[in-house]
Amino acid sequence: MGDSAVRLEDLFRKSGSDIGVKDIGLDDEPIGLGLEGERFDLKCPECGAGMQLRPSKHGLFYGCSTYPECKGTHGAHPDGSPLGIPANKATKLARIHTHRIFDRLWTGHGETPPRMERGEAYEWVRKAMKLSREEAHIGRFDIAKCERLQALVKKKYPGVQTVWDRLGTLGDDDDD
């Protein structure tokens, strides 16, 4: 992984008195859409610049303020609040990869018989990774958590493998 300035805690840090519209370079822009859940402190998962809530025909989304230079986006709820924790491409790939490995535990997918019930598998993850129910969603994992879960699954069940493992790739973040 490249050395990224974007940290998960930064992305979801509550807007404090020290963080204003000016700090994220939006001082010459209208002050957003004025929605209840709108955030001004969201940082682009691709480049770290500020993000702005924007309307589109598919609904609201956060787009990188440096668009069109950077095309980072993140989903938004109808009230303007961000949809989950923004992730860059590498993190999204890691989550997908992790989900595939994890799902093998309870689906089997024909390669191996299921090892656990679905609920059991989620319970096992929570315990093994010491996560709260709230945290125990692969969709909220950062890359470190993804790698930890993959390692745990492989340690528990060395036979568990996906096509991704055989290709030996997690993707490269530096393709643009």
Ligand SMILES: [Zn+2]
């Ligand atoms: Zn960006």
